[in-house]
């Protein structure tokens with residue numbers, strides 16, 4: 115099946131859902147071993163998923179943000195690590211296609227690489243900066259040297275590093291102190307991935323450190339100045355809540371299957387018929403429903419918005435992320451209460467969902483930033 119030749123969201127969802135079942139089968143082992151899910155990524159490349167957000171002029175499909183989050187959620191039902199990993203690639207391409215901040219020739223080059231299966235992600239975080247969204251300046255340094263850039267530094271949390279073909283790295287330009295982003299092909303001398311990812315959440319994302327030791331790239335691989343696009347809200351980041359919503363849905367399904375099949379000898383029916391269990395499933399359903407309505411409607415607002423309207427959507431995007439990721443944590447908690455102590459077994463996927471879903475709190479935007487943004491927005495009309 116090739117997703118470029120399926121024309122409706124339903125057709126694409128059907129294909130992704132069948133793959134996602136296979137991702138689920140592989141998830142426990144990849145999690146236990148902290149192994150990157152290479153097979154899942156190859157499966158997604160085979161069906162051309164990795165091209166869907168690229169512009170049509172370069173062989174992509176330019177899918178909407180709404181479709182993107184729906185497909186990402188379906189991937190995450192099978193495996194959160196796969197969803198977050200591929201989500202960064204898909205989202206970056208969507209963002210570049212919408213805003214075109216790169217030199218057209220360089221963008222055309224990267225799109226052509228993507229049609230051949232290349233993967234890319236942004237490596238912006240460093241131990242010294244913490245979350246780059248808080249304004250920390252990279253200690254990774256880019257120096258001009260003739261018609262090349264020489265880059266030195268170390269990035270942390272570089273998701274999908276085992277499979278990336280291009281690393282889009284932020285660095286401070288030595289000469290001016292400005293922050294730029296730089297395209298570094300994987301095979302560049304001096305670039306190495308150091309396997310440091312020891313997180314208990316999303317263990318299969320391969321979010322290792324990337325070390326840049328006198329990495330030399332052509333001058334035109336300086337892709338953009340970060341200050342230029344700083345203020346624009348980033349719709350594509352909704353792939354993040356979509357991932358955690360998918361994990362929550364997987365937890366619900368696991369609890370449902372357990373509750374239907376577990377009949378302790380104190381009862382003559384499965385626990386699914388108990389009012390207390392039904393109550394919890396009702397609460398889960400309410401949270402999932404609220405999350406879906408919020409996430410999908412903000413994605414559709416983005417899709418239907420003019421450039422000017424999109425500029426105003428930052429608070430909605432942040433609020434959707436905050437709501438969905440926090441509700442996902444609550445859903446996993448409720449699912450575990452339904453299953454009881456067995457949910458803590460190493461063999462139960464629920465213990466993995468419990469760990470994985472926490473990661474959402476530490477993906478951008480962070481909750482406190484969103485709340486302050488909302489406070490400011492709430493105040494504005496009364497101040498006038």
Ligand SMILES: Cc1cc2nc3c(=O)[nH]c(=O)nc-3n(C[C@H](O)[C@H](O)[C@H](O)COP(=O)(O)OP(=O)(O)OC[C@H]3O[C@@H](n4cnc5c(N)ncnc54)[C@H](O)[C@@H]3O)c2cc1C
Pocket residue numbers: 198202235236237238239243244245246248270271272273274315316319321473476477478480482
């Ligand atoms: C699974 C996963 C995948 C990721 N993938 C990527 C990726 O592909 N590429 C990438 O670049 N990054 C990635 N990240 C990194 C992510 O974007 C964050 O940079 C990272 O999680 C660190 O965030 P933090 O809030 O813990 O760090 P910090 O910013 O260091 O925050 C730690 C604590 O200090 C507080 N704090 C720090 N600075 C301030 C401040 N200025 N004002 C107020 N409070 C402050 C925070 O509130 C928080 O409580 C990933 C993270 C995870 C968990």
